[in-house]
Amino acid sequence: MSLELRGIHKRYGSVRANDGVDLILEAGSIHGLLGENGAGKSTLMKVLSGFVAPDSGRVLLDGRPVRLGSTRAAIRAGIGMLHQDPLVFLPFTVLDNFILGSGRRVRRAAARRDLQRMADQFGFRLDPEAPARSLTVGERQQLEIVRLLWLGARVLILDEPTTGISATQQERLFATLRALAEQGMIVAFVSHKLEEVEALCRRVTVMRRGRVVGEADLPCPTERLVEMMFGRVQVPVVRERAAPGDAVLELQGMRPADRGVAESHTLAVGRGEVIGLAGLEGSGQRPFLRTCAGLQRPAEGRIRVAGRDLTRARYREFRRAGVHFLPAGRLEEGLISGLTLTEHFLLASPGGSFVIDWAQAEAEAAATIAENLIVGSPRSAAEELSGGNQQRLLLSLMPSEVQVLLMEHPTRGLDLESADWVWRRLLERSRRGTAIVFASSDLEELLRYSDRILVFFAGKVLREVPAETISGEDLGYLIGGKDPR
């Protein structure tokens, strides 16, 4: 069995998202599709799964043309797509979600048996009667995979499936994909993460700017892939570690007011220090950061910023004291959809005249944009930017004087180049004295940039470790709640 795409063109306005893409996927192995954010991978996969119609081009399954126009038609043709954020109806049960969208009359009991049989086969633990709300992102993916297979998918496309799932879930997912490929299915794996593609795929296609720029059988030297993706090899930033200065953020027995929090924190973060928060999502990092940012009052204990007690202060006073918070949801809790870059800069700059001089504001915006290497114009809307550029914009909105910078997943979803740029900027700030506390699920990022790492597990800090001395493997053990020694 093989799936072939020929001459796929898709334009959005002036953007050529797919510019004559040819691709052949063979059964029996996992095919990787690699490229930076915005390279056209997602568009191509959406064409394949019937989610968008191409401007021109054909899709052939076993040499026969397939008519795609809707996701339903695609699944009828045997092509199933697993989205980054699986579409699950939260108020319904797992079984309801399993049956929903099947488009045919099914007997619940039979569907339930099928669900259980298939879940067991892959080692998924899915309770048919559990509410979908209670599932983690990884479990939702499992449900979706089982559902697509049950609907008769012979081609499975996965779009950035490892975002937001735990390491164990990732292992389980990879194992499942390998098993499916061995059973003779076509599996396409879309990612911008080199390690994942290298670990999982037998063959890889690399895309850049809407075109296929190269193919390779794996394993092959990483440098070659990186060169295909970016056109040049990235030099990793080497962190020069300096001794932290005076304490700028002090927590004394501070316990966030959150049900998931099991323990209070006592911690002093010095000027210029970088603290990484490791741990599975939902282990307590989120309430910790939000309480430090002044977004929620602690249940007990004290918070001091640069010597001032801000325990009962409001968010605005935290801001005035130099605390800055960058949440994970860039378009939800950072930028404002529909407003232009110029408008974002205006909003972020305090003071200024009541009446806006738009010409001047745009000129200033253009300068800021250039300075921060944002791909966009003063009149681009925030949501038009790619994820990396949104993060650049967020960083450029930061006031010049920040005492404490709190961040959730500063490079999530970014390609290597953007992530590298982001960290160069952050470290520059750190050198100037800003204390940085960030949560991340990327072990390499934690190890590379932190001075100290706090490992969160089940609502408390399991261990505080110096980043220089701990190995990735040990950190992984700790995150999973196990002591490596």
Next chain:
Amino acid sequence: MRTKWTWVVVLAVFALVVAACGDDAATTTTAAPTTTGAETTTTGAETTTTGPAEQLVFGMILVGPYNDRGWSQAHYEAGQYLEEKLGARMIYLDKVNTADRPETTVDQVAAQMIGEGAQLVFATSDDMRDGIELAAELYPDVPMVWSSGDSAWPEAGAAYRPDLANLANTMGRMEYGKMMAGCAAALSSEAGKIGFLGPLINAETLRLASAAYLGARYCWEEFRGEDPATLAFRVDWIGFWFHIPGLTIDPTQVANDFVDSGIDVIISGIDTTEALVVAGQRSAAGATVWAIPYDYHGACDEAPQVCLGVPYFNWNPAYLRLAQSVLDGTFRAEWEWFGPDWDDINNMETSGIGFLPGTALTGENLALLEQFIDGLADGSINLFTGPLNYQDGTPFLGDGEVATDVQVWFMEQLLEGMVGASRPS
């Protein structure tokens, strides 16, 4: 996307084509009003040989819908009567009240009608005082009539506007009609409980509710031989001449409350027929209840099986007199209060106030009612004769005192013996 725009274009082209065809229709139909008008003129000329050479155009401003089977329809039909009799042309606008037409005021409507060529404007609601007085000020050369008003009556005190020489008033002595209604109600009621569905509270409505009570009390006492004290007569007001959702109390609700409280005859004082409709429904559901609508001679049609009769206005004679006076050049700003033609109160040519007995009134009671009407006609029964007290006990008429027009017109309260508000709470 492309297909959507195609649809828009197709629709637009279709609209243009239709509009172009409509243009033909327009030319013929635009002419239509004039043609029909001309036809009316000719038919008018044929029937009334004395038809004038010049066509009278008059405006009719109605407070409710022209087909309300009540107050407004009575005026509207009088307008049609003028068209027929004089070959005149009516321009009317109905529902002129702030709730239905917030962007319209009476003076503007009058101005527009005058712009259309109206030589005479009827403002047919007591609520139109401000607007029609303003219009009369702005257009002093155009004769206007304010029906139910008192601006041209020297006895009216502060309301009298001698400066408005072009604004005449006309009104019917509906107290007679209401007395007949009250009598029919008292004759028919088994429970001895009568409900009066009142509109808003003013001198006119206090007068009419009281008249209904006087008629009821008379027939209860004289024909049925009962003690007046055993007759229950309740008045509930809704706040306007007809139901305006949100602004007035719902008359349907009030009528149902009446029935629920044991009242078996509802006399309507409002311009629309909710009382009769509710009585019909409740009667069909097994209750014993009748109703007496108001204003319009055809009002019983909504539920004839429970209709005891209807006191109605017949504006034909008054409006004909006024229109004729405009044609003759003898129009004067006078106040007129016309009564029934006692020879035949239901003669549409001559009687301004009438009472049409309904099918629910028994033959025996009809005979008694006719006896009562005869008494009113020959003057042997004058119910506005003292002693009569207001509701709070203050004397209205001394012993043997007969009310003057001014006393009757400007009643201040309900009468003693009636239950209900004399002033808004």
Next chain:
Amino acid sequence: MSVLARSRSAATALLPFALVLVVGVLLLISVSAPPLEVFRLIFQGALGSQAGLSTTLMVWVPLVLAAAGLVVTFTAGLWNIGIEGQIIVGAVAGALVARTVIGPPLLVIPLLILAGAVGGMLWGLLVGVLRVYGRVNEIFGGLGLFFVATGLVVYLVIGPWQRAGSASTSGTDLFRREAWLPRAGGWRFSWVALGLAVALVVGVYLLMRGTRFGLRLRAVGRNGRSAFLMGITTNRHLLAAFALCGALGGLGGALHAAGFHHKLVPAVSGGYGFLGILVVLLAGFRAVWIAPIAFFFAVISVGSTQLQLRLQLHSSLAGVLQGVLVLCALLVGGWQLRRAHLSRRRAEEGG
């Protein structure tokens, strides 16, 4: 913006009108009314005479003020359905001044206007306080307070402020002449009302377009969470939006009572608040368009009385026409929303 895109956006703005025209023509034909004549009469009735034009302008004033106020609240992401109540309370406050302050017009009229604005503002703020501190959705709070305002005005009109010897929901006594807005020469509209409305609409446009306050309101409206994290005092801005909208609505109510009815009538708000919502929806929440669109609505409202006067068309036809307009507006609005959604999705996919 390219010429093509600009003409396209103009086309989208005009589309509702085209749709109304099409549906209106079909409707009129179906009741065998001559469409062109009907449209001609509407426009002639509303614009063809001094009286008509005056009325149209005086209807435009409260409508456009309500719409301008709603642009502010919509910008802040609020559905201020309660604008109708704010208009009423403004009119009541204006009437209070007209009934109690005795003096020359130069004293009474500015006071009356101010009272209207303050009355509406307080009523609007009340909705805002319920929303911000009481967690009552502004749609429900606004509707509730609208009913309270209606109750209040009906109570005043048939109760304490009833006309001598009468208790009718049709209105109070006429105001003293000193409290009537001065008329423009022989015309029946008032320069005061018109001038204020024009100035305030321009003011709202400038406020929304060219000031930091307007920008912050937009930020709050589009993403309150992000705006808050950026350090914007979101609650204060929401309250300011309600206050401003209420003040504009209340001002419209007071001007309408003093310049049009010359008395307080229960229906003084005349549905202009609700109609204003449609004006703003049609205008796509942009201040530039509200003046012409509100004028168009005023023309239809005022001109439609001609249909009955001239063509003896059933009086409800005008209402049906307006209903059609409203439906088309909603249809096109929904369609535009979908389009915007689609193009946003496309932009995301393209990224």
